[in-house]
Amino acid sequence: MITKDKYLRLLAKEYPTAAKTVTEIINLEAIMNLPKATEHFISDLHGEYDAVQHVLRNGSGNVKEKIREIFQGRLSTREMNQLATIVYYPEDKIDMIVDSLESEEEINEFYSLTLLRITELCAFTVSKYTRSKVRKAIPADYAYIIEELLFKDTIMTNKEDYYEKIIKTVISLDRATELIAAISHVIQRLVVDHLHVVGDIYDRGPFPDKIIDTFMDGHELDIQWGNHDVLWMGAASGSAACMANVIRISARYNNLEIIEDAYGISLRPLITFAEMVYKEDRYEPFMPKINSEDESKIFPEEIRQIAKMNQAISIIQFKLEGEIIKRHPEFDMADRMVLDFIDYETGTVNLDGKDYPMLCDYFPTVDPADPYRLTEEEILVVERLMTGFQNSERLQKHVQFLLSKGSMYLSYNDNLLFHGCVPLNPDGSFMELPIANVKYSGKALLDKYEEVLRRGYLNREATKHNIRSLDLIWYLWEGKASSLFGKDKMTTFERLYVADKETHVEKKNLYYEQRDNVELSYKILKEFGLDPKKGHIINGHTPVKEKIGENPLKADGKLIVIDGGFSKAYQNTTGLAGYTLLYNSFGMQLVSHQPFTSRQDAIENEKDIVSTRRIVDKELERKTVRQTDVGKKLTQQVIDLQQLLRAYKSGEIVEDLLSDK
Structure with missing residues (x-):
């Protein structure tokens, strides 16, 4: 001490x-x-790299707001939109504009005007930061020039020729595009000071790896893990059940490239096994979901192969999960021992006392007398796939980043951030889970989950001695007392094998029914040591169906749900493409976004994401750094x-x- x-x-x-x-x-x-710096909250990114990148580049509309503050009345709407697009995509937009200009004089005039405007915008953006913080955000190659332009002396007018000469020299040396891009980078970095990622970077969309690469090279941030993130973390830690789920979901959404191309993990063992063992073409329920724009890009034989892989890995998953459930009666998941409920002769399954015909009764690797036993071939497939996940340098690097920047929950500036829920019993009390003969609930349960996640990854090379931790990591994916799942069961089997949708129902935890209850929000904030009069609960996880009138602001604004559907898979249901939240010195604003068309459309046609802002809380007096956690x-x-x-x-x-x- x-x-x-x-x-x-x-x-x-x-x-x-x-x-x-x-x-x-x-x-x-x-x-x-x-003034208190701006915090930016985003959630449920689900691999939608282009849309996420755009929201980060425009600061949830913050860049355009600052442009309006400075240039309203001085520039036309078209000029302001063009300037915003230059900030978002400087090299691409400038190349397009310059190619459209006819003379050297026009090009030089464009560069000169753009440098003056973007420098003024940048100076306004960084005005609430110390010079030291701004210097750290400036790219090294242009640090001297940018500092001179940003912090120029407005009193000594005899230096105007000096600043003008800097700009003219940059243009004459053909470095104007690089300088504009460097200044744009500073604006993007500092229009938002701190980024909160409230879970689910992975699955469904194609490029979660690129999103993590962006985070590793970008904003100051923290991450509250989501259920899909934990699934990948479990797979990287050595959980075969988590790994099987990762592969199944990737196959289901026609997104196996994330495993093979992004992380260099060979799926050949699974492909070979599926073709060798699942000889009959009875795979209809396992067909991948393919976007209409991708249909012409994929061969029918490839679709068939993916479906067979999905079929094979799904059965492996059910077997692996059954063994975990048998090892842990405290998980209370006997109803998920689905392979026990199948009548293999009649092709029916008994669920909740009722027999249902199955869409597929083809189980070439299942022994009805011992349904959870993996065949020798399945054991070999699991071992070879597991080696691939554990030896993927890039995946391990990304998971280490998630662990270094992440947590199950975060208390920050009086707000409580977590991805899913705090599990509740039907009577409203905090749900308990016994772990190593000790019962945990509320904050203590989430603390224990985080401890187990970290321990599971640290001991990943000693899988046999790490089984208990790995089993609990899998439980976080679909256990009823998991704060990341929040339902009574996950009906993966039913959705694949049973047509009757009454079997697909997953009953949500009471937390989701009671989110409009102000008393519950107060109770949870107190449980985590926060002042309920000041704080908010900020969640992701459940898409807000604004299309049918659902409000993301719950409990008189005490609880805010910011998963509006970045994932394209949700947008038909939600009617929009995501919520983000901004919290600056003036208060808190919820921003809803319309679907992002494409990067090309944004650059060529200056199509920004249409965003609508709503005030959640407004500060009576502008908040300063002194009043924040950093100030403490x-x-x-x-x-x-x-x-x-x-x-x-x-x-x-x-x-x-x-x-x-």
Whole structure:
């Protein structure tokens, strides 16, 4: 344990003189009086890279709002739209504009005007940050020029020729596009200060890997894991059941490229097995979902192959899950032992006491006397696939990033962020789950889930000794007490094998029925140590069906659901393409987005995502950094520095006056 004296002496190494200590105190006090920076909340991205990229580039409409604030009345709507598009996609848009201009004079005039306008926009965007923070966001190649233009002296008018010469020289050296792109990058980075990703980066859409790459090279952020993220994390940790689910979902959505191309994991063992064992063409229920625009790009034989792979991995999944359920009676999932309920002679399945005909009664690898036993061929397939997942360097790198930036929930600036729910019993009490003979519920349960997730990944090379953790990670995917699932069961088998949709119903946890209950929001905020009068609960996970009048603001605005459907698979149901949330010094705004057409449409036709804003909360007085979680940390640093200053003055600690020499 570090004593107060030892701590001050360590602090003295960083601030070795009274003068340096005073300077830092003044700096921190000044920072705390700046306006609170903008937080950006997004959720349920589901691999939709282009749409997510656009929302990040435009800051949920923040860039265009700032352009209007500065240039309304000075520029036409067309000019403002063009400037916004240049900020979003600088190289592509500029190339297109320059190609349309006829003379060198027109090109130079375009560059000159654009540099002046984008510099003014950037200066306005960064005005609430310290120069130190802005410098860190400026690309190194153009740091000197951008700093000179952003922080130019508006008093000394005799320097105007100096700034004009900088711009003219950049243009003459054919570097204007690169400079505009660099300034655009600064705007994109600082129009939003902190990004909150409230879960589900993975599955359904084609490029979750590219989204994670963007996050790794972009904003300051945190991630609250979603059920689909945890599924991939479990697969990377060594859970065969999680891995089987990952492959099945990827096959179902015709998205196996994410496994093979993005992560370099060979699916040949599964392809060979499916062709060798599932000889009969009885795979209709397992056909992949294919977008109409992709139908002409995929061969019928490829569709058949994917369907057979889906069929084979689904049976492997049910077997693996059955073994987990048998190992853990405390999971209370006996109703998911679906292979026990099949009458293999009549081709029917008994669910909740009723017999249903099955869409497919072809089970070449299932022994009715021991249905959960994997065949030797299935064991080999699982082992070879598992090796691929555990040895994928890129996947492991991405999961390590999710673990370093992520958590089950986050308390930040009085708000509570988690992906799904806090599981409730029918009487409204927090649902319990016994783990290693200890019962956990509420906040303690989510804390335990996070502990198990981290332990499961850290011990991934010792799978045999890691079974309990891996089983619990799988439980997070579809267990009734999982905060990431929030239903009584997952009816994957029924959706594949039974036509009657009454068997497909998954009853939601009481949490979802009671989200409009203000008392419940207060109860949950208190459970997590937050002031319910100040805070909000921010969730994703369940698409908001605005199309039929559902409101994302629940419980008088205390609970906000921001999954409006980035995933194209949801947009017919939701009627829109996602919600995001902005929280700045003036208050909190919910932004709803219309579907993103394409990157090409955005660049060529300046088609921005149409966004609608609603005020959730408005600050009576503009909020400063001092009133945030960052402000609390800075306040403590000031207190520590003041103690160090007193120690210097009293002679308790001697200044190192030679430190600058």
